[in-house]
Amino acid sequence: MSRAPIELTIGELAERSGVPASTLRYYERHGLLRSRRTTGNQRRYAEAMLRQVAFIRASQQVGIPLAEIGGVLGFLPEGAAPTPEFWARAAQCWGRAIDERIAALERRREVFSACAGCGCLTFGECALVA
Amino acid sequence: MSRAPIELTIGELAERSGVPASTLRYYERHGLLRSRRTTGNQRRYAEAMLRQVAFIRASQQVGIPLAEIGGVLGFLPEGAAPTPEFWARAAQCWGRAIDERIAALERRREVFSACAGCGCLTFGECALVA
DNA sequence: GCTTGACCTGAACCATGGTTGAAGTCTGAG
DNA sequence: CTCAGACTTCAACCATGGTTCAGGTCAAGC
Known part of the structure; x- marks a missing residue:
């Protein structure tokens, strides 16, 4: 062979x-x-x-x-x-990275929603500025 | 005044x-x-x-x-x-962009999970390569 | 009115992630 | 053996998002 x-x-x-x-x-x-x-x-x-x-x-x-x-x-x-183990480990590692990025984006989205609600007219209430 | x-x-x-x-x-x-x-x-x-x-x-x-x-x-x-309207519209606009990014990341995460499962040993089964 | 810190411009530099081009070398099919 | 096409390196260039620096000007407090 x-x-x-x-x-x-x-x-x-x-x-x-x-x-x-x-x-x-x-x-x-x-x-x-x-x-x-x-x-x-x-x-x-x-x-x-x-x-x-x-x-x-x-x-x-x-x-x-x-x-x-x-x-x-x-x-x-x-x-x-x-090795398969390497790929599995790397995939898990990136999986965590992806989860973190998603979580960060979701936090941001909430902030923007809040911002749309307040109209950003007063800094005291604006999540973007605070 | x-x-x-x-x-x-x-x-x-x-x-x-x-x-x-x-x-x-x-x-x-x-x-x-x-x-x-x-x-x-x-x-x-x-x-x-x-x-x-x-x-x-x-x-x-x-x-x-x-x-x-x-x-x-x-x-x-x-x-x-x-104007408040501008901010609201912009926030909505970014909200869509965020949703798209999150969706893209979630698709990627699935691909990585599948990859971890297959071990990436055969291209025929590997979602990363395909 | 003087001085000092804040401000001005333009150019150069940095990192990341590449692409492009010139000039030359290798490989493989015929 | 030849020759086109694929490969080599190195350097320069591109875009994005800035920072840093030199040399000079402005503004405000004393």
């Missing part, structure tokens, strides 16, 4: 992930992705990087900054594909 | 709003605030600008970009203090 390790060029990773190659290079420079280099210095990505890119993009859409995403990805074992 | 129009210097507005003077100038350059100038070219703000600054900051915390905030503030009558 010779499992040929499937590798992707940056163009293939870009196409399959939907993320521009320039962005993939940017991520790699900032430590969010890793790649092997060919003898000719071209990047070759393990297929697992496709998952990792998806994780990065999904995390970004939640509002997590790249630095923080990179910090979590830093827990990955060196060169190994992410 | 001579109502002396209360005016604030930029320093006073900064202190009372909690927003640095540099930021207030930045907002003004970008059309989010208006001010009168003294004969000596210093800014004087109507007290209503304090409400406006509060509105800008609260909107920012909801994630609305300054350009969009400026667009809504552009509906304000020239030089007049914002």
Whole structure:
């Protein structure tokens, strides 16, 4: 059973992930992705990087900054594909972050509702200003 | 009944709003605030600008970009203090924006939960990649 | 009327998250 | 072996949302 390790060029990773190659290079420079280099210095990505890119993009859409995403990805074992446990833990972690963002937004919405009620004509009553 | 129009210097507005003077100038350059100038070219703000600054900051915390905030503030009558109707309408408008953001976050949270469940080991089942 | 602190402008700088372009190199199909 | 197309790096540029600084002016209290 010779499992040929499937590798992707940056163009293939870009196409399959939907993320521009320039962005993939940017991520790699900032430590969010890793790649092997060919003898000719071209990047070759393990297929697992496709998952990792998806994780990065999904995390970004939640509002997590790249630095923080990179910090979590830093827990990955060196060169190994992410374990299910890792993904589960990361997903839980982001789940908490999402909950916090939602809660913050809901607080804000209440404030705006109160504001609409008071008309914001007097500062004493205005939740925005207080 | 001579109502002396209360005016604030930029320093006073900064202190009372909690927003640095540099930021207030930045907002003004970008059309989010208006001010009168003294004969000596210093800014004087109507007290209503304090409400406006509060509105800008609260909107920012909801994630609305300054350009969009400026667009809504552009509906304000020239030089007049914002009416209660304006504030109510703006608050409703942001309320919708907040609801949309919350809904988007909740969708994301579901995706992450599903991801934690599948372990992201097969792309066919992974909501993140799909 | 003098002095000091607050204010003015414009330009440069910062961080984040990238995109674009130039100039050169590699890879793979024919 | 050749040659087009994909890849490389580095630097510059973009947008957003500001901060900082230099050099100069204003305003208010004594």
